[in-house]
Amino acid sequence: MTDEADDKAPNEIDDEIGEAIDEAIDEAILAAVSDYLDGALTGARKAEVAGKIAADPAWQRAHDELTETRKVLSGLQKAHAPSSFADDVARTIHRRSAGRFFARRTLGDRVPLGAVLAVALAGLAVIAYVLWSSATGSLKVDHARDRPAVTGSAAVAPP
Amino acid sequence: MSELERTLLRRLRDRDERAFRELIESHRDRVFNITYRMLGDRAEAEDVAQEVFISVFKTIESFREESKFSTWLYRVTVNHCKNRIKYLARRHDRDRDELDESSHETNGAAGAPLRHVQPDRALEGAQLELLLQQAIANLDDDQRVVVVLRDVEDLSIEEICEITGLPDGTVKSRLHRARLVLRKRLQRHV
Numbered sequence: 001m002t003d004e005a006d007d008k009a010p011n012e013i014d015d016e017i018g019e020a021i022d023e024a025i026d027e028a029i030l031a032a033v034s035d036y037l038d039g040a041l042t043g044a045r046k047a048e049v050a051g052k053i054a055a056d057p058a059w060q061r062a063h064d065e066l067t068e069t070r071k072v073l074s075g076l077q078k079a080h081a082p083s084s085f086a087d088d089v090a091r092t093i094h095r096r097s098a099g100r101f102f103a104r105r106t107l108g109d110r111v112p113l114g115a116v117l118a119v120a121l122a123g124l125a126v127i128a129y130v131l132w133s134s135a136t137g138s139l140k141v142d143h144a145r146d147r148p149a150v151t152g153s154a155a156v157a158p159p
Numbered sequence: 160m161s162e163l164e165r166t167l168l169r170r171l172r173d174r175d176e177r178a179f180r181e182l183i184e185s186h187r188d189r190v191f192n193i194t195y196r197m198l199g200d201r202a203e204a205e206d207v208a209q210e211v212f213i214s215v216f217k218t219i220e221s222f223r224e225e226s227k228f229s230t231w232l233y234r235v236t237v238n239h240c241k242n243r244i245k246y247l248a249r250r251h252d253r254d255r256d257e258l259d260e261s262s263h264e265t266n267g268a269a270g271a272p273l274r275h276v277q278p279d280r281a282l283e284g285a286q287l288e289l290l291l292q293q294a295i296a297n298l299d300d301d302q303r304v305v306v307v308l309r310d311v312e313d314l315s316i317e318e319i320c321e322i323t324g325l326p327d328g329t330v331k332s333r334l335h336r337a338r339l340v341l342r343k344r345l346q347r348h349v
Contacts, residue, residue, distance in 0.1 A: 030338065030339050038309075040331065066342065073310035074310055080188050081191035081205065085187050086187065088209060089209050089212045101174065
């Protein structure tokens with residue numbers, strides 16, 4: 001750094017200092033004009049900046065350049081999402097959640113787990129009762145079948 | 160918040176798929192425009208915009224209705240963009256390192272030429288757009304956020320403060336600096 005500074009002629013250093021001062025002043029003006037254009041100034045400060053823009057060429061130039069920059073920025077074309085965007089998002093959600101995301105609320109969150117279990121147990125009990133009470137149900141205990149068969153051979157005496 | 164918005168929120172919390180689609184339809188272009196202007200690449204912008212909506216759906220329960228829904232949505236958008244910018248920067252550094260290594264291996268052969276905008280053509284519509292997009296992309300992340308939200312999306316300073324969580328003064332000073340940089344870059348062409 002020192003070596004570089006030593007290599008420069010005094011008038012070059014003066015120029016650099018001058019540019020830095022200009023830039024600092026420029027930045028202060030731009031900050032004020034920027035606030036003015038954003039509508040962030042009120043009362044006396046607003047009137048003061050408006051007056052400077054009208055009277056001072058440096059302020060006028062900062063105002064024109066900032067206005068132009070803002071105009072160009074706001075005039076940027078609006079980028080539109082592809083028409084399939086909503087489908088793409090929905091598909092991604094379905095894929096990542098294995099279809100559970102939009103379905104989960106149907107039972108999972110709204111109905112308490114205890115209630116779901118109670119309903120399930122009641123359902124099982126009804127099914128069991130139906131199977132038990134049915135004449136052909138698999139749970140029906142066939143006592144007749146368990147009794148020892150009384151057949152004709154017992155009554156018939158051996159020859 | 161309007162009654163219509165409240166109803167939509169209730170349906171979103173109930174995971175009504177149609178409500179999600181309505182939400183996407185009404186906000187997709189704005190979210191996409193922010194991601195595109197922040198990232199400067201359509202494919203990345205689309206990917207991030209999708210992630211924004213997926214995050215919104217997953218975390219809709221955490222939205223406390225203390226701010227406008229759109230403010231919350233843009234906050235999620237900005238955070239996703241910043242994360243992606245960081246990720247892309249890390250990937251870019253890694254790729255550059257690999258490229259440096261491979262160029263050393265090939266005795267310092269020149270890499271792919273960088274794409275430059277021809278200044279004399281920059282005033283033509285598409286070129287100006289490209290020039291501006293590059294100028295925005297060269298801003299640092301914090302400046303890019305405020306300039307995109309304020310000058311491209313036309314949001315108020317108050318909304319930007321809410322979205323970024325920054326104080327008024329910080330937003331304004333970042334905006335001034337961003338405009339100063341953009342002005343300098345565009346000065347020769349606009």
